[in-house]
Amino acid sequence: MTPSPGTLNLPSDPPGRPGRLVRRSVAAAGVCAGALFAVIAVNSAHWMGATFPGFFVLPNRVVPSAALSSWGPEAPRLFQHQVLAVDDVPVSTADAVYDAVAQHPPGTPVRYTLRAPDGAMTHEVVRSRRLSTIDWLLIFGAYLLTAVSFIGTALVVLWLRPNGGATAGLVSASLGLGLFALTAADLYGPSWFVRLHVLAEALFPAGFLHLALVFPTVRAPAVRRPLLMGAYLSLLLFALVYECVLYWPSAYTLAHLVASGAHGLCGAAILTVVGYDWLTTTSALTRWRTAVVGAGTVTAFVGPMVVMGSSAMLGGGVAVNGAALTAFIFPVSLLYAILRRDLFDSAIFNPSAAASGADTPVVALRVAKTLQASIERLNARCGGWLLHAGVTAAGVLAAALIGVVAFNSASWVGTTFPGFLVMENRVIPSVALPDWAIDTTRLFQHEIVAVDGTKVESARAVYERARRQPPGTPTSYTLRGPDGLVISETVPSRCFSESDYVSLFGAFLLTGAAFLLAGLVAIALCARSAAAWGFLSTGVVGGVFVLTAVDLYTPHWFFRLHVIAEALVPASLVHLALVFPSNRLRRGLPLLLGTYSACLVLAGVYELALYSPVAYSAVHLTASTAQALGGLTLIWTIIYDLLTTRSVLVRRRILIAAIGTLAAFAVPTVLMGASGVLDGRVPVNGAALTGFFFPLSFAYAVVKRDLLKVDVFLARAVALLIALGTTTSAAVLHGLFNAGGRAQ
Numbered sequence: 163m164t165p166s167p168g169t170l171n172l173p174s175d176p177p178g179r180p181g182r183l184v185r186r187s188v189a190a191a192g193v194c195a196g197a198l199f200a201v202i203a204v205n206s207a208h209w210m211g212a213t214f215p216g217f218f219v220l221p222n223r224v225v226p227s228a229a230l231s232s233w234g235p236e237a238p239r240l241f242q243h244q245v246l247a248v249d250d251v252p253v254s255t256a257d258a259v260y261d262a263v264a265q266h267p268p269g270t271p272v273r274y275t276l277r278a279p280d281g282a283m284t285h286e287v288v289r290s291r292r293l294s295t296i297d298w299l300l301i302f303g304a305y306l307l308t309a310v311s312f313i314g315t316a317l318v319v320l321w322l323r324p325n326g327g328a329t330a331g332l333v334s335a336s337l338g339l340g341l342f343a344l345t346a347a348d349l350y351g352p353s354w355f356v357r358l359h360v361l362a363e364a365l366f367p368a369g370f371l372h373l374a375l376v377f378p379t380v381r382a383p384a385v386r387r388p389l390l391m392g393a394y395l396s397l398l399l400f401a402l403v404y405e406c407v408l409y410w411p412s413a414y415t416l417a418h419l420v421a422s423g424a425h426g427l428c429g430a431a432i433l434t435v436v437g438y439d440w441l442t443t444t445s446a447l448t449r450w451r452t453a454v455v456g457a458g459t460v461t462a463f464v465g466p467m468v469v470m471g472s473s474a475m476l477g478g479g480v481a482v483n484g485a486a487l488t489a490f491i492f493p494v495s496l497l498y499a500i501l502r503r504d505l506f507d508s509a510i511f512n513p514s515a516a517a518s519g520a521d522t523p524v525v526a527l528r529v530a531k532t533l534q535a536s537i538e539r540l541n542a543r544c545g546g547w548l549l550h551a552g553v554t555a556a557g558v559l560a561a562a563l564i565g566v567v568a569f570n571s572a573s574w575v576g577t578t579f580p581g582f583l584v585m586e587n588r589v590i591p592s593v594a595l596p597d598w599a600i601d602t603t604r605l606f607q608h609e610i611v612a613v614d615g616t617k618v619e620s621a622r623a624v625y626e627r628a629r630r631q632p633p634g635t636p637t638s639y640t641l642r643g644p645d646g647l648v649i650s651e652t653v654p655s656r657c658f659s660e661s662d663y664v665s666l667f668g669a670f671l672l673t674g675a676a677f678l679l680a681g682l683v684a685i686a687l688c689a690r691s692a693a694a695w696g697f698l699s700t701g702v703v704g705g706v707f708v709l710t711a712v713d714l715y716t717p718h719w720f721f722r723l724h725v726i727a728e729a730l731v732p733a734s735l736v737h738l739a740l741v742f743p744s745n746r747l748r749r750g751l752p753l754l755l756g757t758y759s760a761c762l763v764l765a766g767v768y769e770l771a772l773y774s775p776v777a778y779s780a781v782h783l784t785a786s787t788a789q790a791l792g793g794l795t796l797i798w799t800i801i802y803d804l805l806t807t808r809s810v811l812v813r814r815r816i817l818i819a820a821i822g823t824l825a826a827f828a829v830p831t832v833l834m835g836a837s838g839v840l841d842g843r844v845p846v847n848g849a850a851l852t853g854f855f856f857p858l859s860f861a862y863a864v865v866k867r868d869l870l871k872v873d874v875f876l877a878r879a880v881a882l883l884i885a886l887g888t889t890t891s892a893a894v895l896h897g898l899f900n901a902g903g904r905a906q
Contacts, residue, residue, distance in 0.1 A: 184324040188317050195313050195340075196763055199306070202348045202355070204770045206302045207777030209293050209351070211644060215263045215272060216291045218350040219245055219256040222409045225276075226349065227422075227473055228483040230300055236288045240276060242418070242478040243284070244411040247275035260351065268292040279415045279477070295644060295780065302347045304486035309344030312336040314756075315493035328380075331373035336493060338366025343486055357405060363421050364401035368393045370428035378439040397424075419478055425485075426471030432459060433467065459492055553686045560678045560705070564671065567712040567720070571667045574658045574716075580628045580637065581653045584610060584621040586718040587773045590641075592837050593715075594845045595665055598656060603845065605641060605651060607782070609775035612640040625716065633657040644779040667712050674709030677701045696741035703727050703734040722769060728785050729765035733758045735792030735827075743803040743820060764788070783837070790835030793827045800824060 217225050217237040223245045229237035247253060248262040249272060263272055267290075274286050316336035323329055345359035371393050375386050382389070404421070407413035436459045466485035473480040582590050582602045592606040610618060613627045614637060628637065636652050643649065681701020684694040710724035736757045740750040747754065764785060771777035800820045837844040 185321060188321045192317050195317070195344075196766070198355075199309065199344060199763065200767050200770060202344060203306060203767050204774075204777060205352055205354070206298070206306075206347045207771060207774065207780055209302065210295055210298045210777075210780055211642075212293050213264050213266070213268050213290055214260060214293055215274075216288045219259045220349065221256050221353045221356055222411055222414055223253065223256055223259065224411050224414060227418075227478045227481055228301065228350075229481045230297060230483075232297075233291065236286065238479060238481065240274075240286060240288075241481075242279050242415045243276040245274055246277055246283075249273050250275070256351065256353065263290050266290060277411065279412050281412070298780070300487075301483055304483070305343045305347040308486045308490045309340045309347075311490035311493040312340030312343065315496055316340065319496075328373070328376040331369065331376040332496075334369030335366065335373040336369075338362050338369040339489070342366055343489070346483075346486075357408070360404050360408060361401050363418075364404050365394075365397050367421075367424040367428040368397045370432055374428075374431040374435045378436060379443075381435070415478060419473070422470045422473045422478070422482065423475075426467050426469075429464075429467030429470065433464065459495070464488075553682055556702075557682055560675075560682065563706070563709055563720075564675050564678075567709055568671055570717055570719075571663070571671070571712045574667065575660055575663050577658050578629045578631070578633050578655050579658050580624060580639075581656045583715040584624050585714055586621050586721050587775055587778055588618065588621055588624065589775050589778060591714065592845055593666070595662060602653070605639075605653075606845075607779040608641040608643050608649070610639055611642050611648065614638050615640070621716065621718070628655045631655065642775070644775075670708050670712045674705045674707075674712070676705075677708060678705030681705065692741040692745050692747055696738040699734040700738045703730045707731055722772065725768045725772060725785075726765045728782075728789075729768050730758075730761050731785075732788040732792035733761040735789070735796045739792075739796040739799040742823075743800060743807075746799075761788070786834045786837045790831050793831030793834065796827060797824060797831065 216233055217240055218228055220226050225237075225240045225243050225245065227241045229241075245253060245259050248259055251262065253259050253262065263270075266272070270290050271287050272290055274288060276284050276286060278284060313336065316333045319329055319336075320333050339362075342359065342362035345355040345362060348355045349359055368390075372390050375381055375390065380386075400417075400420070404414075404417045407417055465488045469480060469482055469485045473482050581598060582605060583593050585591055588610045590602070590605045590608050590610065592603075594602045594606075610621075610624055612618060613624055616627075618624055618627070631637075633656055634654050636654050638650060638652050640648065640650050678701055681698045681704075684691075684697035684701065688694045704727075706723065707727035710720040710727065713720045714724055733754075737754055740746045740754055764781070768778075768781045768785065771781050800823055804820055833844060
């Protein structure tokens, strides 16, 4: 059988194991892409708060066409100029330029000697600047977002439809542009992947030409393959030339302008073919399926096409980084069309379907059904002693965690502390109580550098200096903010009272223990229920996150466990939203897997950035914002189901649990979202004051409203378990609390 035009031909797999080679390749590519993303994201974090010249410098000392409008008119005048000297001192590397500027405070006028692409020598005086968090998001954040969207789309399409008619073109274009955007975040320092960036910059226009020939419809079948072969080989040759002239400034600028012109042309080609096919197609179904992709393509590529084309025509005088602000819309719209509009069933990815009229099931749905069947078989096998043993072991570990953090936290009562809390990386967390002496919110996410003029290397040193003097003693702290600005603050020390303990650690312990108990009870009662697994995920992840927060300020035993749980909270909330009140896993499985994968990547980046204060604060604020989005997703699904369900029985069963969930997550969602938007200036510990409503309402709904459809005996057992657990926890906490008070 002759393959359809544009089909991606792969080596055949052994009988009975279709797609195994392709999926192994996709998995390996995903791991490599994730590792590359993590490295570049961590490296780029050092830019936040850094003092820089007011423009970027490439490894060849050429000023790239990248800047923000808020930086003033100086930067565009210097685009594609090579820096020769700083304050009349010759420089030979980009690092030398940055180091010379970093020796002075922001706002210092610095004199540069530059050479234009035509060889003319010029002198410019530019004031140095501090790169703020907003600057980082608009430049590096846009690059990273674009990279994730394009690379992720390429891997998803290749995984789900490796032999689709448009797959090869889409994968080539998306991977090329994704790598180009990802390595752009590394281009201005430390420049580890500059040659990979140049290769992607030169080659990805060939991928977009390929895509234009197969998307939205296959065109020019007689000349397509020779045309594509010529385009790929020509641009590969151009890439080799580009690599050779990388450190020849004038030749580099010319090659860069040629590449920018090619980028503008490929954007115009995509816009032309999408618009033409959408307007001329006679199939209403095809038009409906491709409407979202067409709108996303226009929105994504109009801006980049104009920016790249203008930069090429004006000798690089136009900043091209703005192209990353809209490009990500294309892969997002494509994924939406795949998941919501059965795009894989159209002629775009399935040419044979258009010819034969066959109604092939959506690949994503088949994957979902297979995974669901596997989970059900696993649940059936775990329905006996294995499940009970697992729940028992988890319960023992949970009890041990609760006991350890509760015992350690009891030592806080009666101790003198700085008036704020300090984490192991010397960063002040977004945690405070209203009655503390001063408004410590302005110190949140600042790193403590010195106490009374003496440099400190650990959080323990900060606490020890506070304990040497009586409460109320003013102490001077030198702090470095996330933006790199160093400030000094005088804060009187305080005595950590019993009411402070109850309001802060008591709330954490109660909420964390309740979450863990609810999750374990749910899976023990009904392991076959999708809702039970959602409750387990939210209960365990949320419980570990809140409980380890008790340990976060000392003795820091579970610091790394805490940040892993913090990164996974959004995924657990989305998981619960997809199975409660209604089961949406049939359509939402790709979203669930994608969310867990994204959160795992975030956790990896979080672990790498843990002891780099500026990077830590950036990742923490990202995690807080993601938690707010996860909470909003859960709240929206609950309200929607309550308002739209026609079943009185369903409404009766979920009403109490739904009200408790809303009461539990409304305040945390607002606090986490506000903290993420306001650079961590909002105390988030108040989220624990309402969180325990969720497990308590869930337990009540199980016992009184038969939420998980368990029998009367189990319902009574649950009631007894909750009563015993609550009583025991209260007794243990009371004993530890009194022991801590006597110890002081």
